[in-house]
Amino acid sequence: MRLAELSERSGVSTATIKYYLREGLVPPGRQVNATTAEYDDGHLRRLRLVRALIQVGRVPVAKAREVLGHVDDESLGRTIRLGAALWALPQGPEPDEEDPAVPAARAEVDRLLALLDWDAAREVGALSPVHRSLVVAVATLNGLGYGWDAERLAPYAELMHAAARLDLDSLEAQASEAERVETAVAAAVLFEPVLRALHRLAQEEESARRYGIE
Amino acid sequence: MRLAELSERSGVSTATIKYYLREGLVPPGRQVNATTAEYDDGHLRRLRLVRALIQVGRVPVAKAREVLGHVDDESLGRTIRLGAALWALPQGPEPDEEDPAVPAARAEVDRLLALLDWDAAREVGALSPVHRSLVVAVATLNGLGYGWDAERLAPYAELMHAAARLDLDSLEAQASEAERVETAVAAAVLFEPVLRALHRLAQEEESARRYGIE
Numbered sequence: 264m265r266l267a268e269l270s271e272r273s274g275v276s277t278a279t280i281k282y283y284l285r286e287g288l289v290p291p292g293r294q295v296n297a298t299t300a301e302y303d304d305g306h307l308r309r310l311r312l313v314r315a316l317i318q319v320g321r322v323p324v325a326k327a328r329e330v331l332g333h334v335d336d337e338s339l340g341r342t343i344r345l346g347a348a349l350w351a352l353p354q355g356p357e358p359d360e361e362d363p364a365v366p367a368a369r370a371e372v373d374r375l376l377a378l379l380d381w382d383a384a385r386e387v388g389a390l391s392p393v394h395r396s397l398v399v400a401v402a403t404l405n406g407l408g409y410g411w412d413a414e415r416l417a418p419y420a421e422l423m424h425a426a427a428r429l430d431l432d433s434l435e436a437q438a439s440e441a442e443r444v445e446t447a448v449a450a451a452v453l454f455e456p457v458l459r460a461l462h463r464l465a466q467e468e469e470s471a472r473r474y475g476i477e
Numbered sequence: 478m479r480l481a482e483l484s485e486r487s488g489v490s491t492a493t494i495k496y497y498l499r500e501g502l503v504p505p506g507r508q509v510n511a512t513t514a515e516y517d518d519g520h521l522r523r524l525r526l527v528r529a530l531i532q533v534g535r536v537p538v539a540k541a542r543e544v545l546g547h548v549d550d551e552s553l554g555r556t557i558r559l560g561a562a563l564w565a566l567p568q569g570p571e572p573d574e575e576d577p578a579v580p581a582a583r584a585e586v587d588r589l590l591a592l593l594d595w596d597a598a599r600e601v602g603a604l605s606p607v608h609r610s611l612v613v614a615v616a617t618l619n620g621l622g623y624g625w626d627a628e629r630l631a632p633y634a635e636l637m638h639a640a641a642r643l644d645l646d647s648l649e650a651q652a653s654e655a656e657r658v659e660t661a662v663a664a665a666v667l668f669e670p671v672l673r674a675l676h677r678l679a680q681e682e683e684s685a686r687r688y689g690i691e
Contacts, residue, residue, distance in 0.1 A: 311621050311622050311623075314621060315621055319617055319621070340688065340689065341684070341688040342681075342684045342685050342688045342689060345680075345684055346681060346684070349677070349680070349681075355670060355674075381678070381679075381682045383681065383682050383685030383686060384678055384681055384682045384685075387681065387685075391678070391681060393674055393677040393678045393681060394678060396670070396674045396677075397671065397674035397675065397678055399670075400667075400670035400671040400673075400674050401671060403533055403667060403670070404667045404668065404671060407525050407528060407529055407533070407663070407667065408525050409525075409660075409663060409667065411671070415647075416671070416675070418643055419640060419643065419671070419672060419675055420675045420678075420679065422636050422639055422640050422643075423672065423675040423676040423678075423679040424679040424682070424683065425636055426633060426636050426676055426679065427676065427679035427680040427682070427683040428683055429632055429633065429636075430680055430683075431680070431683055431684060431687060433629075446623075447680075449621070449623060451677070453614075453617060453618045453621065453623065454618065455673060455676075456569060456610070456613075456614035456617070457611065457614040457615060457618060457625070457630070457633070458633060458637065458676070459614075459669060459673075460569075460607055460610045460611035460614050461611065461630070461633055461634045461637040462637040462640055462641065462669075462672070463563065463607040463610075463665070464595070464598055464605070464607045464608060464611055464634075464637075465595075465634065465637040465638040465640065465641035466559075466563070466641040466644055466645070466661075467556075467560060467563075467597065467598060467601065467605060467607060468595045468597050468598045468638070468641070469638065469641040469642055469644075469645050470555070470556045470559055470560070470645060471556050471597030471598075471601075472597060473645060474554065474555040474556045475554065475556060476554075476556055476557070476597060476600075476601075
């Protein structure tokens, strides 16, 4: 398809597509003559992902380029390729090592991983930005005096593990490795608000069931 | 306890406590003479919650005052009091009725609630800001071409329902109704980052188990 059709089908203006092409976020089309390039479904998919990252996830352009570089890196194994793409997404604040709640939270997180037999997560440990952001979140909760320890976190972690299994099952239904990594990145950006809203709606439902509506 | 001790035990400066008192976010102490007031554990708890809302949740002062007004309103039944406090928290963007993805998403959400027998959530429907933010999240996902329907959302909704049961079980362990509502509000602000980090860490763990680490 030509640029005009790519624009129409993706809902992204031709000016914005040209900007994404210049920034290297979308690979160039196949040049058919000096002024015309031809685009395919791969470009359409990539535009969708770029919009998810930049317009919905508010990921800065340079970060998006880094994430997409990992998505496209066929030299990596699947776990590393997925991890690299997801780790490149903006994460929360880093642990403040001056804060006494941080080492205590890290000890609880490590105890949690042992309790759950999450051996890969234990091995990767604080190398993973996700591990570090869990430490920050637990330190914030406990620094304010809400006592969350490994035992209290464990049933929630089990539920999130069940969610992760669903995530990977749906990844595996994708045709190509590139689509699998793209789907994972889109899900990380777009699906989190769905999960948060489902959780809050479930709280309302359960509260009404237990205590009535008045 | 006096103001100095309240400051020391809460980790909030006396200047900030005075500001919260002036703004009506923390109830006044019991005046023992013209210049001295006495504070108790209720004040300490309230300060913790105000910090969670304002410093961690970045809730504006006027919004925080509204949330706390519902927390303190003993005339309301438990579901309404919880709901009013949680609904007053900042929510995501409202559905854009001009966007054709919105009515389609709303139809899927309603079909999801029917599928799950979430009758209270169906009854409250779009009156709930949480319902509306779920519609927005699903519309965004599907507007970008990721096809999520009620059947695909349902197993995630069941997991979030299990999480909501854990949430309410721990609420019920609190001594007073005021503490229960306070705990619910703090959890909404402070526990969501924990849940998000647990989900991402579970994805890493499950990916490493399925595909290895290299």
